Amino acid sequence: MRSNNFRRLFLSTSFFLLIGLNAGLAQDAVKLSDYLKSLEQQYDIRFSYASDAISDISITPTTTANLAANLEYIKARTGLQIKQINARYYSISAPDSIHIVVLDAQSGLPLPNANIRLVDQTTGYTTNASGSSYIPNPAAPIFIQVQYLGYQTQGLNVGPVEFDTVVVQLRPSVDQLEEVLLQPVFTQGIYRTNDGSYRFNTEKFGLLPGIAETDVLQISQTLPGVESVDETVSNVNVRGGSNGENLLLWDGIRVYQSGHFYGLISAINPYITEDVYIYRNGTHSRYGESVSGVIDLKAKDEITDGIHGKATLNLLHANAFIDLPLSKKLSVMIAGRRSLNDLYETPIYNSYSERVFQDTQITNLATPNAQSELKASEDFNFYDLSAKLLFDPTAKDKFRVNFLVINNALTFNQSLSNDAFTLSETSELDQQNIAAGISWQRSWNSKWSSSIEAYRSQYNLDAANFELLTTAFDTQGNEVISFVGRGQLVYRPKNNLQWEAGYEFTETGVTNSDQTTTPEFRRRVKEVLVGHNLFNQLSWNPFQGKTQINAGLRLTHYPKINEYRFEPRFNLHQKLGGGFAVEFHGEFKSQSISQAVAFQNEFLGVENRRWIQANGNEVPLITSKQWSSGLVWNKRNWLINLEYFEKAVDGISATTQGFQNQFANTAAIGSYQVYGLELIINKRWRGLGAWLGYTYSNNDYQFDSFDPQVFANNLDITHSLRTAVSYDLGRFSTVFGLQWRSGKPFTDPLGEALSAVQDDMEIPFNPPNQQRLESFFRADLSFKYIVLDKQTYSLKANAAFQNIFNNNNLLDRYYVSQQIGEDQFAINQIENRSLRFTPNFSLELSF
Template sequence: MFRPKQFHFLFFLFFIVLNLFAQDKGKVMPFKKIIIDIEAQHAVSFNYTEDNIEGLEFNPPKKSLSLEQKLEYLRKKTNLSFENIGNKFINIYKIDTVSKMVCGYVLSSIDKKPIENANIILNNKNHFTTDSEGYFEFNEENRNTFVISHVGFASKRITAGNTNTKDCIQILLEPEITELHEIKTNAILASGISKKTDGSLEIKPKKFGILPGLIEADALQTMQQIPGVNSLDESVSSINVRGGTHDQNLFLWNGIRMFQTGHFFGLISVFNPNLAHTISIYKNGSSAFYGESVSSVVDISSTPEKAEKNSFSAGINMINADVYAKYNLSKKSYIEISARKSITDFVETPTYREYFNKVFQNTTITDFSQSQNLNYKSDKKFGFYDATIKYAQKIGIKDQLVLDLITIKDNLEVNKSATSYNINKSQNNILRQQNYGANLSWKRNWNNFNTTKINVYNSSYELLANQYTTYENQRVVQENTVNNNGANLENNHILNSKFSFSDGYQFNEIGITNLEQVTNPDFYRKVKDVLRTHALIFEGKYNDTVSRVYLKGGMRLNYIEKFKKYIAEPRIQLGYGISKSVTLELLGELKSQNSQQIIDLQKDYFGIEKRRWIVSNNGTIPIQRSKQLSLNLFYLKNNWLLDIENFYKKVTGITTSSQGFQNQLEFVRTTGDYEIWGTEMLIQKKINHFLTWLSYTYNENNYDFPDYEYQRFPNNFELTHTLSWAGIYEKNNFKIALGTKWSSGRPKTSPDLSQIDLSDPVLVYNRPNNSNLHIFSQVNLSSTYKWETAHGIQYKIGISILNILNRRNETSEYYRINSLTNSIEEVDTFSLQRTPNLSFRVSF
């Protein structure tokens, strides 16, 4: 029982609480006073007209409520609309009870969870956000469409008239995870050439400006302007990247490995410059998806990044003529055709004569004519062509099929005859070089984050030499064929805007056949070797443009069936932006190669295209392996560009027969390695329409053959110093470029005259590569002009002059015994003399 005092206290307390509650319940305030209190508490400002709030009175909302909760309370009490703009201004409108309302919920398409604070942007530029439940509403009458957006999701436009206003609509937003585009620098060397974040150089032929001596974006000629890339004999079939031989470079055309890269036996690239859309060149740090190369990678893709309109163009210069056409068969398919053929069948231009003299000097084609006391006659036919076909078909919105075909052929026929002492001698020479390729690729975009690419390809190469001599009644046939098949699978996964990774599998089969057949005396040899390789690839990439960090690391694991051998090849590309102007870059890679080109005899294949492909036997012909590391400092500011790269590279498993020796090592068969380190520098400045650059390369490149008498000596392809300069002017449709290239002479081996009996000479040499050729120096000029008619037809003319000063540059030197004079003679090979070229092109 309660005592009286306790009872009285509880009764009194209950009465007070009840009285306070009754007072709170009945405390009605004017609406204007309520919103003034809210303004003071939440630092907002209400905008309204007196007519809309006149006479409104009710209990104020609790002070503990949030601003949004108070506005919702007022909305229910007053039937007014409250538009909150940035939690600063609140507009008060009178709701028209006749008008329709649009309401909805914004959800994620992946997990169906509500998206809070999604932005709803109306036609009148007013906007508001969704609540914690993803809910929104507005008056439909004055809003035809609205846009919903949120960070991390793709924006979506909704038409209010298409919504059902009886029920709230449900809107699903797709996550937007976009891989950041790699930042590219301004033009390097010329417009249309840029440096990518992964350290590679990218050439866009359609945007290509001009370079000294070039009037077209020839991929392999342009490549030789890059520091560290040279061709000692001016041939695109002898490109040396940081001391490597040409066959150590990987050339890909739409996924097809190309074993022939030059027309006119090396003076013109086989890749039509009017066709390629993107050319990527890697000197180091190439992707793990590139195999079968211990030097550089040149990847040419003629598939455009976006749809292009129908087009047609045709052109001619003093060597060849070509046509190009692209036709859209439908909105989802197109066909692209290109063809190019030499004009040497019809006319011998000055350009052709200079090219012919350069290519065939000191070969059996011209040696015949040097014989004395002969009534000599020669009838020669030379020609080349290339053609490509691309068919692309989109299937639905996720799939695309692309078929690429390419054919390349060079053909030389020389019939020689001479009369000596009433005896007629004749030779019928045929030299043919050709490459066919096909690639079928399928690409599927599973969603915004996952893509799969599959392609199967074939590349077939043939080099054939057929010589018949009536005087000696002898026939000599030499043939080198390559058949390369493969399949690639590549999956790309985007985790978020910074992280992505790729994985894949590659199968490659290469079969190489070498045939030699001689009559009188009879000799026949045919050797065929086949290698099959499997590769697993994993590659991850981190790209943060805010912190300016780029990291790409990959691993390629090769398995060679025949040798039951595993080879791991890690790759890395690391870039760090010290500031907006300065970037530090580290590139590294380990690579291997199972095929290579060798020379048995310098007069094979008439001494013109004397290299033949072979595959490794893991013994006398080892698997070539390379390791390379480079550190690069890149500066770009106020149109100044400075690029300094220090590198180290070592390639093991090379053979003497692959290095083109023409000294005492010509007939020595041994294996070893070469080691090169050096510095490459490019400084460039752009002033309005004028661009000038200066590049310098220093390297020290040495062979190491452990089993040879002279173990270590300079590499055949060493150019210790190389200096290039160019000045380019581009304004509107006029372009002109003047440039020069200077390099120290390549190594040569001199005979040791103190050890030679001149009465009965036998060649005795000094230490291999004990001296150097004379300095190489050349000045080149080119210019183009383009104009367009009122009907949209474009015309372009161009002129180039190689070696303006007509300098006689020596590119090689070797010695031989002249059996007629019984003496030692020096044989020199020289570069192109002054060579002009003109071009004309029409496009529409």
């Protein structure tokens, strides 16, 4: 009896122990993806796989401490195939598929977003963050092509197999006549080319400090020699030049409005824009109308075989893009963005508003008396819309149609009320750029090709300002209408030799208008200038590509002002061996349109620049000469570039320089000369990158009619330093950066005049630009996390924090007179400050 009871007790206990053991084992099972991450950390390795292949697989961890045993254990339990790619990377593939892994042949790092095209099929695939993609196992061998920007395309046969991992190692592009791309600079997607220019690719773009999503004009300011003294993207200063001296193109169309939110973010939609070229010197002869930098943005230009798109939501705006193929020969791309502050005002919107509207008529309000109640509010929004139609009727022909509209709109409401009356007025400011273009490209044979294009771009800036307590009002307007027709012929007799020739017709009209009621005044001035331009360019890469020569000549004639210009362009890149190369760049350039700068009395004080046209008299043609020489070392994932430059610009008008001192209302023609050094140090390890960019420059004006004749340029930044460290863990990446620069010059009042009462409105100043603002310092931080990475779609979350230490940087200081009594005036010191701590977050869905 006892024996039976003991047996029953033993069996019962064993039964429950087994149940508990099984439950414990079941609880110990983990997702295979988590188990792989633990192995990566334990053994300092990386696994390359597609999420879909293992998303539903769980595994019970083994207690072995041996990597090889762990891998065999996973293979035995899951049926997956694991293959070692190199000393650190392993690939995981599933049955009935071929695992493609795309790596950089030099660094061994994975290449995300590489394109895998199945030739003779309509199907294409893209690698994930680990450089991996799976394609179905075919019934018979197929030929695939693997493509990645800046690398040679590689073709190979694959399949059929049960298990297979194919490792494709791509080498940098060596196409002799294209820009020979060096290793990425600063982050993935930024490349320095051998003609001294920089190329950005928005599809491959990595992470930069303080930027939540791609902004091409913010990104450009990471380059040495490219600054923004007022922290905006609409005031980009290239090697000491003003923003109006730059040429901004979108698919060959000139854009006159570069910023949203009055300059704080780029107005060019990054999703329809694929490549960005930035030239500081030695530009191609097809580029005219600039004496400083060229920023050339290229929209996507290939008809895709499937629907692709992106959608982004951040704390400032919503953005969407779709690439829709209508047939094998026709497709359309549309991108749109709109601000969201009319739905909700976020911390970044409030921070931007505080920065933009400081010391403007929007904020400079005072309550007239204690019995009155003054109320003011602003309604601001912005949007942009871009579209491109692509039509390839034959294998040799390409037709393209482009459309772009950019808009900023501000409404400013004021109301004043008491027991007796109520007054209200509304002031408005509208800024818009509408552009459209059409082009035809044809490849006649293997040696000859041609292109014809035409575009029209119209820019309007209009303001209406109504005084609340009077019937006075004033209106201001600035309009630019430009038409360009261009034809180009390309001859390529050899693989290393290419000649280009073309003609460009330009007609640009600029209208400026002003109307006030107190005192009554009306002005409307329109200037139209026609230009005829011939350009030639020769590209030659002799000696097995060790030497790269680009030489061009641009001939320009403006009949109305009787100006002829002969402008040579040249750059040379010569490899020396051991990773060393020397470079030389030089150019002559000119421009007929520039930006006059005023303060406080222009467009509600929010926008202070208006375009003006050269007329051969008080506004002459602006000309420049520039040369630079440098040394490059590029080896073992190091890039070091040291470059010296000199630039002289003649024919500048004092009205285009934004003087806020004794020369503020003086009309004069002068010049500026700038020289300096630029240094880049860039190093990449596995997952870790570090870079430093430094610029030293000296920038001086010369106005013969001023006293003194020579003094520091308003844009003179003697020292400028940017540095950052980034770390990439695959799905998660982060970057931390610092920027420091010396303060810009300013002019202070003479002696004790700052606190003195004046008997007129004229402020006595010290000699111009002898004082300097305090140094500028800012630290920024960004994060990116890939939430989902599926074969057909992905979801990314970004976070960016500008000025994380909340530094109260001073951007500008100037002085104005203020009436304090009858015939008495005091001097006010005005200071403009930078953005304070500003966070931003975004979600990006790609499909």
